[in-house]
Amino acid sequence: MKKELLKFGAFALLIMLAPLAFKGGYLMTVLVFVGINTMLSIALNLLLGYAGQISLGHAGFFGLGAYLSGVLTATYGWNPWLSMALAAVIVGIVAYLIGFPILKLKGHYLAMATLGLGIIIYIVFNETVDLTGGPSGLSGIPNLSINGITFDSDLKNYYLVWIFALLMVLFSLNLANSRIGRALRAVHDSEVAARVVGVNARLLKVQIFAVSATFCALAGSLYAHTMTFISPASFGFTFSVELLTMVVIGGLGSIYGSFLGAALLTLLPEFLRAAHDYDIIIYGGLLMVMVMYMPGGLVRGIPELYRKLLKSKGKTALKSEGGVEHA
Amino acid sequence: MKTIQVVCSIIFLCLACSSVSFAADTIKIGALFSVTGPASFLGEPMRNTVQMVVDEVNKAGGVKGRKLELIVYDTSGDATKAVQLATKMIKNDKVVAIIGPNTSGESMAVIPVVEKEHIPLVSCAASIKITEPVKKWVFKSTPTDSLAVAKIYEHLQKSKQTNVALLTVSDGFGSSGREQLKALAGKYGIKIVSDETYGPKDTDMTAQLTKIRSSQAQAVICWGTNPGPAIIARNARQLGIKPPLYMSHGVSSKKFIDLAGDAAEGIRLSSGRALVAGMLPNSDPQKKSLQTFLKDYQNHFKAEGDTFGGHAWDAVMLIKNAIERGGDSPAAIRDQLEKARNFSGIGGVFNYSEADHAGLTKDAFVMIEVKNKGWTFAK
Amino acid sequence: MQFDQLLQYALSGLSTGAIYALIGIGFSIIYNATGIINFAQGEFVMLGGMLTLFFLELLKLPIWAAIPCAVAAATVGGILFERLAIRPLRQATPINLVIITIGGSILIRGLAMLLWGKDTHAIPPFSGDEPIAIGGATVLPQHLWILGITVIIIAINKFYFFHTISGKAMRACAYNRRAAGLVGIDVRRMVLFSFVISSAMGAVAGIIVAPLTMVAYDVGGMLGLKGFCAAIIGGMSSGISTVLGGLILGVLESLGAGLISSGYKDAIAFIILLLLLFLRPQGLFGKAESERV
Numbered sequence: 001m002k003k004e005l006l007k008f009g010a011f012a013l014l015i016m017l018a019p020l021a022f023k024g025g026y027l028m029t030v031l032v033f034v035g036i037n038t039m040l041s042i043a044l045n046l047l048l049g050y051a052g053q054i055s056l057g058h059a060g061f062f063g064l065g066a067y068l069s070g071v072l073t074a075t076y077g078w079n080p081w082l083s084m085a086l087a088a089v090i091v092g093i094v095a096y097l098i099g100f101p102i103l104k105l106k107g108h109y110l111a112m113a114t115l116g117l118g119i120i121i122y123i124v125f126n127e128t129v130d131l132t133g134g135p136s137g138l139s140g141i142p143n144l145s146i147n148g149i150t151f152d153s154d155l156k157n158y159y160l161v162w163i164f165a166l167l168m169v170l171f172s173l174n175l176a177n178s179r180i181g182r183a184l185r186a187v188h189d190s191e192v193a194a195r196v197v198g199v200n201a202r203l204l205k206v207q208i209f210a211v212s213a214t215f216c217a218l219a220g221s222l223y224a225h226t227m228t229f230i231s232p233a234s235f236g237f238t239f240s241v242e243l244l245t246m247v248v249i250g251g252l253g254s255i256y257g258s259f260l261g262a263a264l265l266t267l268l269p270e271f272l273r274a275a276h277d278y279d280i281i282i283y284g285g286l287l288m289v290m291v292m293y294m295p296g297g298l299v300r301g302i303p304e305l306y307r308k309l310l311k312s313k314g315k316t317a318l319k320s321e322g323g324v325e326h327a
Numbered sequence: 328m329k330t331i332q333v334v335c336s337i338i339f340l341c342l343a344c345s346s347v348s349f350a351a352d353t354i355k356i357g358a359l360f361s362v363t364g365p366a367s368f369l370g371e372p373m374r375n376t377v378q379m380v381v382d383e384v385n386k387a388g389g390v391k392g393r394k395l396e397l398i399v400y401d402t403s404g405d406a407t408k409a410v411q412l413a414t415k416m417i418k419n420d421k422v423v424a425i426i427g428p429n430t431s432g433e434s435m436a437v438i439p440v441v442e443k444e445h446i447p448l449v450s451c452a453a454s455i456k457i458t459e460p461v462k463k464w465v466f467k468s469t470p471t472d473s474l475a476v477a478k479i480y481e482h483l484q485k486s487k488q489t490n491v492a493l494l495t496v497s498d499g500f501g502s503s504g505r506e507q508l509k510a511l512a513g514k515y516g517i518k519i520v521s522d523e524t525y526g527p528k529d530t531d532m533t534a535q536l537t538k539i540r541s542s543q544a545q546a547v548i549c550w551g552t553n554p555g556p557a558i559i560a561r562n563a564r565q566l567g568i569k570p571p572l573y574m575s576h577g578v579s580s581k582k583f584i585d586l587a588g589d590a591a592e593g594i595r596l597s598s599g600r601a602l603v604a605g606m607l608p609n610s611d612p613q614k615k616s617l618q619t620f621l622k623d624y625q626n627h628f629k630a631e632g633d634t635f636g637g638h639a640w641d642a643v644m645l646i647k648n649a650i651e652r653g654g655d656s657p658a659a660i661r662d663q664l665e666k667a668r669n670f671s672g673i674g675g676v677f678n679y680s681e682a683d684h685a686g687l688t689k690d691a692f693v694m695i696e697v698k699n700k701g702w703t704f705a706k
Numbered sequence: 707m708q709f710d711q712l713l714q715y716a717l718s719g720l721s722t723g724a725i726y727a728l729i730g731i732g733f734s735i736i737y738n739a740t741g742i743i744n745f746a747q748g749e750f751v752m753l754g755g756m757l758t759l760f761f762l763e764l765l766k767l768p769i770w771a772a773i774p775c776a777v778a779a780a781t782v783g784g785i786l787f788e789r790l791a792i793r794p795l796r797q798a799t800p801i802n803l804v805i806i807t808i809g810g811s812i813l814i815r816g817l818a819m820l821l822w823g824k825d826t827h828a829i830p831p832f833s834g835d836e837p838i839a840i841g842g843a844t845v846l847p848q849h850l851w852i853l854g855i856t857v858i859i860i861a862i863n864k865f866y867f868f869h870t871i872s873g874k875a876m877r878a879c880a881y882n883r884r885a886a887g888l889v890g891i892d893v894r895r896m897v898l899f900s901f902v903i904s905s906a907m908g909a910v911a912g913i914i915v916a917p918l919t920m921v922a923y924d925v926g927g928m929l930g931l932k933g934f935c936a937a938i939i940g941g942m943s944s945g946i947s948t949v950l951g952g953l954i955l956g957v958l959e960s961l962g963a964g965l966i967s968s969g970y971k972d973a974i975a976f977i978i979l980l981l982l983l984f985l986r987p988q989g990l991f992g993k994a995e996s997e998r999v
Contacts, residue, residue: 026415033407054801101984107800108743112934113983116976119931123976126497127969134502136454137406137432152443154414228439231406231432231499237927241808248805269408279403280363281816287809291802292794367824497969524969528928530919533718534963534971537711554826554920561918565837565846566714586828586920589835 008173011256012166019155028154030266032226035161036219037262041246042168042255043215048244049253050181051208052188053103054111056240057118061213063125063235064091065220067132070230074140075131081144084221088214095213099206118240125232137231144225157226164222168215172255184208245287251297260298353396354655356381356646357422358639359412359437360429360451364404365498365527368553368582369429372636373451374399376620377426379627380643390650402428406436413437417444423650423657426642427451429469429635431499438465447661449642454503458684466664466684468642470674470691473507475576475597478692480515482595482705483546483573492521492544492570494535494559496551500577501527504550520544525555533562546570552577557586564590571595576692580633584700595705597692599634599674602702612671616640620673637673644672710842715960717840721849721918723956724856727949728911729933731863732904734944737937738880739900742803746787746811748930749818750905753780754912755921756818759827769832777909783814784905788898811926818923831917852914859907860949867944872899880944928972935979941989951990 022028040062047053068087072078102113125132132138143152144160151160175181186194187201194201224230242265250261269279294301358377360370381397389395398420402409409428416422417440424447428434431454438457441448441464449466450457458467483491493508495501501524512519521542523535536559539547547563547570549556556578563572572594574583579598584591600607604617620640624632648670649663667686670677675691694705729751736744757776761767767775791810795802832851837844866873878886879896887893911929912921919925936955940948955975963971982990 026411026418029411029414033411048801052801054804056804102980105983105987108737108804109983109987111800111804112743112938113980115931116935116979116983120973120976120980123970123973126502127967129502129506135432135497135499136456136503136506137435137499139435139438139456227407227410227436229406229432229436231436233404233432234406241812244805244808278816278820280819281813284809284811284813284816288791288806288813291806291809292791292796295797295802363819363824371824525963526969526972528925529971530915530925530929531718531722531960534715534960535968537714537718538964541708541711554922557826557828558919561835564835565844567837567844582825586826588828 004173004177008170011169011259015162015166016159019158028158030270032154032157032161034263034266035158035165036223036226037243037246037266038165038259039161039168039219039222040216040243041250041258041262042165042172043212043219044243045247045250045253045255045258046172046175046208046215047212048247049251050176050184050188051205053205053209054107054244055114055209055212056111056237056244057114057116057121058212058216058243059235059237059239060118060121061091061095061216062220062223062239063121063230063232064094065217066224066230066235067125067138067220068217069221070138070141070224071131073142073225074138080142080221080225081146084144084218084225087221088217091217091220092210092214096206096210099209100202103202103205103209115237115240118237122232122236125235132232135232137229139229141224141228141230143228144222151226161222161226164218168218169255169259176253176255180204242283245283247297248287249290249297251299251301254297254299257297257299264298353394354390354650355396355398355420355422356643357413357416357420357425358397358399359402359409359416359425359427359433360399360639361404361433362401364402366404366430369451369635370401370404370427372633373427373429373639374401375628376624376632376636376639377643379623380640380647382627383623384643384647390647390655393655395647398422402433404430404433406433409433410436410440413440414444417441417446422446423655424449424646424660426639426646429639431457431503438462441465445661446657447646447664449645449664451638451642453500455507455685456503461682461684464661466645466679466686468645468672468674468677468686469638470576470599470687471685472504472575473511474687474689475692476504476507476511477515477689478597478694479548479573479575480511480517481689482694483517484515488545488570489516490518490520490543490545492523492539492542492547493519494523494525494532494539494547494549494551496527496555497524498527498551500552500575501550504575504577508548508550525551525559527551527555529555530558531562532559533566536562536566536568540566540568544570546573548573548575550575550577553580553582554586557583557591560587560590560594573597576634579695580635581631584697591697591700593697595694595696598695598702599637599691600693601632601634601637601673603693603695603704606702606704612669612676613673616644616671616673634673641670641672641674641677645670645677708842711964713841714843715964716957717843717845717849719957719960720953721845721852721956722960723936723953724852725911725915725929725952726932726936726955727952728856728859728907729929730936730940730948730952731860731944732907732911733934733937734940734942734948735876735904735907736900737942738944739876740792740897741800741883742792742807743934744901744904745804745807745930746814747904747908747933748926748928749811749814750780750784750908750926751912751915751929751933752818752921752923752926753783753814753905754909755829755916755925756822756912756923757909758913758916759829759921760822762829763827769830773913776913777906780909780912781902781906784901784908785898787814787905788901792897792901793894811930815923815926822923824923826920826922828920829916832914835917846918848914848917852918855910855914856949859910860946863903864945866903872896876900932975935975938979938982939990941991943989943991947989947991954990 065087072083183199246261246265251257360374362370385394400412429451431452434450434452455471495505574596649660653659653663667679675687677686679686695702696705761772761775831848833847875891936952939951962974
């Protein structure tokens with residue numbers, strides 16, 4: 001546990017000091033989104049990696065958070081913090097209620113049901129034009145502010161977003177090591193066995209689903225207030241798949257893996273600028289290759305690969321590691 | 328500690344990829360287009376055109392003796408990416424002006440960035456919200472939907488077709504068009520008797536058209552981009568819909584006739600002049616620009632230039648002219664853009680002013696009709 | 707509400723529904739043989755259309771030759787997909803399979819985009835496009851082709867599953883894969899077969915619908931999902947229930963667009979999907995079965 005805390009401390013320090021390295025360049029903007037995506041992939045990872053329940057509709061919860069915050073502040077002039085809290089609570093409750101019927105389903109059926117849910121939410125964003133502005137989007141969302149400080153620059157947004165993200169990391173790490181975390185893993189491995197030893201698997205799954213959705217809503221609110229503009233296109237099925245890719249690439253069940261996956265996928269377009277027409281293929285290919293050859297994700301896969309290479313050839317190890325990350 | 332190692336290596340990768348901007352004596356202009364994604368049919372010709380114009384300008388000696396350097400990024404239609412890339416252009420590449428993005432959503436997302444960083448933006452998207460209310464640093468080269476709507480309504484008013492049915496696509500283009508169609512109807516004495524929508528990926532619109540058939544519509548206005556309108560044209564033919572079909576400038580390219588086939592005959596649409604350049608009288612102020620654009624495009628890409636590419640042509644030329652008249656600082660370009668008068672481009676004759684950053688009137692559009700797999704002016 | 711208007715909704719719905727049915731059966735066949743929901747099913751529909759276009763336009767084949775070539779090529783695609791993506795999978799958990807088939811569908815879509823570009827293309831109808839009046843409604847000759855070919859395919863399917871050895875073996879796999887293996891059925895081969903059949907059927911669906919809907923590299927996604935809804939309504943059967951499921955879905959969508967709201971038309975399919983999964987996961991016509999819950 002102490003080691004765990006140390007690790008977190010190092011990670012947090014790294015995050016907090018990172019802006020020094022970038023000196024306010026454009027990468028700061030990207031890192032703000034890395035933060036938001038980290039929150040989202042941690043949220044999905046709690047569900048997918050811990051409890052073993054897939055969701056292809058998480059972009060919908062992300063969007064619900066963003067739109068609730070956006071509409072309440074831009075159209076009705078609410079306080080952004082208040083609307084952010086309300087958005088999180090509403091999405092949590094909605095997810096809790098939907099969770100009961102939807103998590104009765106398993107595997108492929110759960111995947112399709114969550115996918116359907118995501119698409120329905122997306123259609124509602126598009127069709128309720130009077131409320132959401134429809135496909136043209138909603139603009140004029142205010143920045144968050146506290147004590148006269150308005151979060152309107154990349155640097156300020158970076159710290160805002162990452163404080164939330166780090167809190168989520170801490171929460172999730174704690175959860176993993178708690179009684180609930182162990183119960184979740186039991187559900188993940190065998191739901192029947194978990195029930196036998198007295199875990200209320202059904203309730204637990206629903207609860208984690210609701211927590212996961214609440215995290216997404218928080219990330220959505222932050223997204224809305226940092227972008228100040230939202231449109232339905234950001235919350236479609238493609239983004240759900242992108243989130244899934246982040247979690248799978250980083251490593252199922254690993255919180256730091258979620259950060260890694262989010263960072264890699266958010267920065268990937270930077271590496272691929274030269275090959276921009278190919279990125280759809282790279283996405284698909286990456287997803288398949290990871291599942292086939294590195295089902296533990298980068299977090300487990302790279303050290304494993306490293307060890308293997310170290311065994312066979314000491315010298316080329318480092319080179320190959322870099323190569324894998326680019327792949 | 329393995330995780331930390333991995334995390335560190337990522338951070339180093341980040342550092343490695345933050346590109347270095349080297350000082351060269353070029354004037355850097357940024358362009359954001361969705362070359363991939365759902366709006367790539369707009370983004371691709373626009374990117375091509377911008378690249379072409381910059382090449383031509385440089386071949387002719389550049390602007391005030393300095394070469395232009397184009398920095399193009401693909402937003403793939405994603406507002407989040409558009410914002411990131413706009414920031415990158417401004418902070419890393421140090422562009423003095425930005426062209427694009429070509430969708431309204433992305434443009435709206437980028438506006439707060441350019442307003443904050445004081446970089447002029449010439450958007451190539453259609454929505455009226457981009458320049459209304461006027462934003463200090465934001466201009467627009469693509470004509471606003473309301474102008475096309477006005478042109479069509481004017482035509483309908485003349486031919487006394489006052490009851491219309493709407494069939495619009497539920498994406499940014501269609502919903503913005505629908506808004507304007509509804510807003511302007513009263514002004515032209517038009518009554519909307521049916522208001523239907525369809526999804527951008529829908530493959531059969533007979534249900535909506537059947538409903539429209541049973542209404543009292545004297546004309547049907549469809550607002551969308553390919554392939555939807557082509558399917559609608561075929562569905563309408565199948566159902567024997569009697570009232571004439573009107574389309575938006577969203578389909579003003581040869582592609583529409585290819586897709587709709589025989590069903591395209593007789594369909595009227597509002598369009599920029601690029602499609603009918605050859606038929607324009609020599610007195611038309613845009614004729615010269617149009618011919619240059621179409622000839623250059625043919626030479627560069629062995630394909631016909633379309634109105635979409637034309638909007639990007641206008642954007643670069645407006646910026647180039649502004650630099651010629653003033654300096655190459657973002658503020659000077661902005662001020663000169665606002666002073667642009669009587670610029671005859673591809674999309675129309677531009678007159679920017681302090682109160683108008685869209686610069687066009689409804690005469691940017693002409694009403695054309697499909698006849699014998701080609702275009703004629705609609706009577 | 708006039709009768710001919712309703713008739714038109716019904717006819718339009720039936721022809722869209724027939725396509726959903728064909729795609730849905732493709733889903734069911736693979737699901738029954740392997741327990742996999744193939745998220746890439748819709749891409750074979752796209753491949754059918756795009757390949758036909760490829761053979762027609764670039765190789766200048768006549769339409770009667772282009773169609774079998776396209777089906778064959780798409781089937782080869784299906785075989786490759788099974789060989790390269792499904793078979794090598796070491797940990798075949800449902801989540802991994804979902805992810806890998808999603809990855810596959812993105813990859814196929816991306817390759818199609820690179821190979822054939824992003825443009826939408828029209829394909830000529832099989833036999834003219836003069837509307838045919840039925841009562842007060844009209845259909846196109848292509849609609850009749852769609853209905854006819856769907857009926858023929860379903861008949862062939864029925865024959866295969868009930869009157870040939872390999873069809874019966876595949877059904878045995880569907881009931882119990884372990885047991886099928888024990889009585890000497892080569893289960894892996896059956897898995898491959900199921901991919902062959904369903905990719906070919908997807909391709910046929912894509913080809914017969916292309917003259918009406920046009921083709922582009924990205925048409926597969928939505929069609930695939932709707933096909934899946936059809937399969938769910940039909941309780942994942944590879945027979946007549948899924949066909950009914952597809953037809954019901956098509957007609958409901960068309961009625962929904964005509965009578966309720968065209969904007970929410972797509973939502974209708976997914977609301978039905980969710981309700982069925984929640985309330986009757988065995989499908990509309992199936993008997994209660996706990997396995998899928």
